Amino acid sequence: MHREIRDHIEDVLRGGDTPKDAREHLAHCDECQTEVRSMQEQTALIRELRAPADFAEDLHPGFYARVMERIEAEGPISIWNLFIESPFGRRIAVASLALALLIGVYVVTSERAMEDSTIALESQQSVTEQIFVAGEDAPAREITRVDQSQSDESSQDAVLANLVTYREQ
Amino acid sequence: MDASITTLPFPVAGEGTRARTRVDHKTSEEAALVRRVQARDEMAFREVVERYQSKVFSIIFGILRNRNDAEDIAQQVFAKVYFSIKNFDFRSSLLTWIYKITVNECYDYLRKKRVRKLVYESDFSQEDAQRMEASEPAIDGAVPADTRLAQRDLILKLLSKVSEEERSLILLKEVEGHSVEELAGMTGLNENTIKVKLFRTRQKLLRAAGRLTRTR
Numbered sequence: 609m610h611r612e613i614r615d616h617i618e619d620v621l622r623g624g625d626t627p628k629d630a631r632e633h634l635a636h637c638d639e640c641q642t643e644v645r646s647m648q649e650q651t652a653l654i655r656e657l658r659a660p661a662d663f664a665e666d667l668h669p670g671f672y673a674r675v676m677e678r679i680e681a682e683g684p685i686s687i688w689n690l691f692i693e694s695p696f697g698r699r700i701a702v703a704s705l706a707l708a709l710l711i712g713v714y715v716v717t718s719e720r721a722m723e724d725s726t727i728a729l730e731s732q733q734s735v736t737e738q739i740f741v742a743g744e745d746a747p748a749r750e751i752t753r754v755d756q757s758q759s760d761e762s763s764q765d766a767v768l769a770n771l772v773t774y775r776e777q
Numbered sequence: 778m779d780a781s782i783t784t785l786p787f788p789v790a791g792e793g794t795r796a797r798t799r800v801d802h803k804t805s806e807e808a809a810l811v812r813r814v815q816a817r818d819e820m821a822f823r824e825v826v827e828r829y830q831s832k833v834f835s836i837i838f839g840i841l842r843n844r845n846d847a848e849d850i851a852q853q854v855f856a857k858v859y860f861s862i863k864n865f866d867f868r869s870s871l872l873t874w875i876y877k878i879t880v881n882e883c884y885d886y887l888r889k890k891r892v893r894k895l896v897y898e899s900d901f902s903q904e905d906a907q908r909m910e911a912s913e914p915a916i917d918g919a920v921p922a923d924t925r926l927a928q929r930d931l932i933l934k935l936l937s938k939v940s941e942e943e944r945s946l947i948l949l950k951e952v953e954g955h956s957v958e959e960l961a962g963m964t965g966l967n968e969n970t971i972k973v974k975l976f977r978t979r980q981k982l983l984r985a986a987g988r989l990t991r992t993r
Binding site for chain 2 (some may be wrong): 614615618643647650651653654655656657658659660663668671672674675676678682697759
């Protein structure tokens with residue numbers, strides 16, 4: 609569209625007064641004529657979105673009360689509403705909860721494993737201390753008996769390994 | 778047709794023609810009302826609802842032609858007004874702001890319902906059909922109702938291709954019948970800016986129509 613028409617397009621579409629040079633240009637320019645015609649058709653289509661003039665007359669007793677009910681029901685918009693109300697937000701919330709659960713399980717189980725290894729280490733240390741208390745001259749069998757009576761099963765292997773080392777030394 | 782449309786801009790604001798209408802939306806009677814609503818004065822909010830409800834209903838019905846959902850959407854519009862009015866910055870008139878919210882809610886509704894046809898048959902009553910036929914200005918007196926529905930469907934699709942601001946502006950111009958001067962006053966923008974925006978919107982709509990025609 610040429611500038612002569614472009615500058616006055618709202619007036620042209622409205623059918624209002626346009627400057628003489630714009631009218632003359634439009635009378636001779638096929639390109640501008642075609643485009644103006646398209647815009648006129650488009651404008652007519654947009655005007656189809658007008659409501660009927662009498663539409664609003666039969667409105668809606670109690671509307672304000674219903675609006676207030678809705679406002680009270682919805683409450684103030686918070687960041688949590690985004691998660692609760694939208695399906696995508698709900699998915700994120702569920703995924704986050706699942707991830708938190710997994711992390712929790714991992715932390716608990718790894719703490720238990722650490723506790724077990726600590727107990728094993730402690731019992732191993734107590735056996736070693738007893739060996740030292742019993743003295744280097746004590747027979748190996750006696751030391752082994754002390755070990756069996758005082759240490760739990762999980763620490764047996766570690767204790768035996770220590771004994772072997774002790775005897776070799 | 779589409780290929781012939783250039784994207785040359787209008788003269789920028791201040792160049793050539795004058796910029797006249799400037800309305801101070803901060804000092805009007807309406808601004809005082811808005812401030813009371815912002816302070817959570819329920820009587821003031823009631824006044825806003827009563828002042829604008831018929832306008833909101835007619836915007837919704839004009840776009841959707843669906844009486845069944847118009848009330849629900851109108852309630853949603855005023856709930857949004859209530860919750861968002863703290864962000865109202867007085868750059869435009871309250872009506873312009875509410876108009877934009879209303880049009881956005883209509884498009885939200887269309888998106889949610891995945892409506893690509895303008896009107897569900899079940900929603901379109903005989904009364905609606907008669908009302909529409911009787912009261913709307915026709916492009917051509919002989920255009921049948923189903924053709925007009927298809928045309929409305931088309932224009933709604935095309936309007937979904939432009940920005941919210943452009944959509945509101947062209948609807949305020951063509952559906953509500955405001956002049957460029959009035960739009961400048963309502964939006965707080967310069968008249969030339971309004972003209973530029975309208976022209977670009979019209980161009981975008983023509984291009985969108987061209988694309989739609991080619992894909993059909």
